[in-house]
Amino acid sequence: MQANTGPLNGVRILDLTRILAGPTCTQLLGDLGADIIKIEKPVDGDDTRGWGPPYLKDKDGNDTRESAYYMASNRNKRSVTVDIGNPDGVKLIKSLAKTSDVMIHNFKVGGLEKHGLGYDDIHAEFPSLVYVHISGFGRTGPYAPRAGYDMLAQGMGGIMSLTGPADGDPCKVGVGISDVMCGMYATTALLAALHHAQKTGHGQLVDLALLDAQVAWLINEGVNYLTHGREPVRRGNAHSNIVPYDVFPTADGYVILAIGNDSQYRRFCAFAGIADAATDPRFLTNDLRVRNRDAITPIMRKATVAKTTQEWVDGLAPLGVPSAPVNTVPQAFEDPQIRHRGMAIEIDHPASADGKCRLIGNPIKLSETPVSYRRPPPMVGQHTDEVLKEILNLDPAALQKLRDAGAI
Numbered sequence: 304m305q306a307n308t309g310p311l312n313g314v315r316i317l318d319l320t321r322i323l324a325g326p327t328c329t330q331l332l333g334d335l336g337a338d339i340i341k342i343e344k345p346v347d348g349d350d351t352r353g354w355g356p357p358y359l360k361d362k363d364g365n366d367t368r369e370s371a372y373y374m375a376s377n378r379n380k381r382s383v384t385v386d387i388g389n390p391d392g393v394k395l396i397k398s399l400a401k402t403s404d405v406m407i408h409n410f411k412v413g414g415l416e417k418h419g420l421g422y423d424d425i426h427a428e429f430p431s432l433v434y435v436h437i438s439g440f441g442r443t444g445p446y447a448p449r450a451g452y453d454m455l456a457q458g459m460g461g462i463m464s465l466t467g468p469a470d471g472d473p474c475k476v477g478v479g480i481s482d483v484m485c486g487m488y489a490t491t492a493l494l495a496a497l498h499h500a501q502k503t504g505h506g507q508l509v510d511l512a513l514l515d516a517q518v519a520w521l522i523n524e525g526v527n528y529l530t531h532g533r534e535p536v537r538r539g540n541a542h543s544n545i546v547p548y549d550v551f552p553t554a555d556g557y558v559i560l561a562i563g564n565d566s567q568y569r570r571f572c573a574f575a576g577i578a579d580a581a582t583d584p585r586f587l588t589n590d591l592r593v594r595n596r597d598a599i600t601p602i603m604r605k606a607t608v609a610k611t612t613q614e615w616v617d618g619l620a621p622l623g624v625p626s627a628p629v630n631t632v633p634q635a636f637e638d639p640q641i642r643h644r645g646m647a648i649e650i651d652h653p654a655s656a657d658g659k660c661r662l663i664g665n666p667i668k669l670s671e672t673p674v675s676y677r678r679p680p681p682m683v684g685q686h687t688d689e690v691l692k693e694i695l696n697l698d699p700a701a702l703q704k705l706r707d708a709g710a711i
Contacts, residue, residue, distance in 0.1 A: 306675060362656045406425060457476065457481050552604060562625065574624070
């Protein structure tokens with residue numbers, strides 16, 4: 304187990320989240336050194352444990368209950384099984400909350416209130432605790448009671464209308480990006496509220512919605528609409544505000560060109576042997592190229608098929624013209640830059656056939672307090688006894704009594 308070198312060492316997070324948005328947030332906090340106490344329902348645990356295949360294989364080649372989906376966002380946590388529908392389970396949650404800095408969950412609005420674990424109840428007992436609630440639509444508004452999922456947020460929040468071929472169906476992003484981005488916003492908000500609580504002693508409610516987060520990262524396309532009032536359209540891989548910024552065919556595949564200014568455009572034209580395009584009055588500036596994208600795009604596509612993808616990348620890099628191949632996922636993990644940056648990692652795992660699980664690394668590089676990979680994604684209830692003994696000083700007899708009562 305690696306040493307805890309993170310800046311959040313000493314912070315404890317009581318984590319009642321599951322699926323992806325909440326676990327993305329708490330895994331990031333765990334990588335940064337926080338002690339994450341992951342509360343799971345007895346026996347079944349986090350829903351995503353069953354979201355496979357693929358699953359981690361045991362030494363006999365059989366599937367374990369550790370799905371790749373679950374492992375993607377649950378390292379650096381300790382799993383404790385608690386039945387929050389059991390009065391003794393509720394008492395346990397409150398006892399753990401008393402020792403924690405943050406409590407975070409993603410139950411539907413009203414889901415924890417019926418157990419006495421809503422914000423008002425918790426804040427009354429533990430006024431310095433930061434309470435984070437992630438939901439599909441937020442705690443207020445006409446949709447607040449509804450269950451929310453990533454694809455619903457992508458559809459309702461506008462991104463699907465902008466994703467996919469220009470003349471095809473709307474498409475979701477290939478991963479649960481609304482969940483992931485909501486988890487990122489939650490991390491920032493949680494840390495801000497924690498900073499405030501540490502300064503003042505006052506906790507607060509942090510209310511995050513998948514739909515809100517999705518709308519927030521419409522970014523330039525959203526503000527384009529708010530500025531000129533015209534509905535954005537799907538452009539495939541093209542950019543609404545920069546031209547040429549697209550995927551282009553080559554002699555053996557595709558190349559991405561991300562030409563962000565006029566000098567890059569002129570250098571590209573010189574290398575590509577299309578000097579006339581550099582001086583054409585229709586294309587002299589990015590503004591003009593955006594307005595005349597239908598004229599410049601065929602010229603670009605005719606030029607790019609003259610060289611291989613690697614020839615474009617190797618030739619344009621020294622000129623400062625941004626370009627890249629379109630890697631498959633296996634190619635991405637074999638890329639020398641990605642390998643150098645440690646974006647694929649191995650952690651010891653007791654259930655794995657070879658004693659390891661392979662995960663995506665954390666992109667944050669801190670010079671003085673680096674992230675650490677201390678624990679693999681936990682098995683259901685793996686740390687129940689450890690945590691309840693360590694934090695609540697429960698002895699074996701007390702633990703057995705809780706098991707007999709069905710609380711853990």
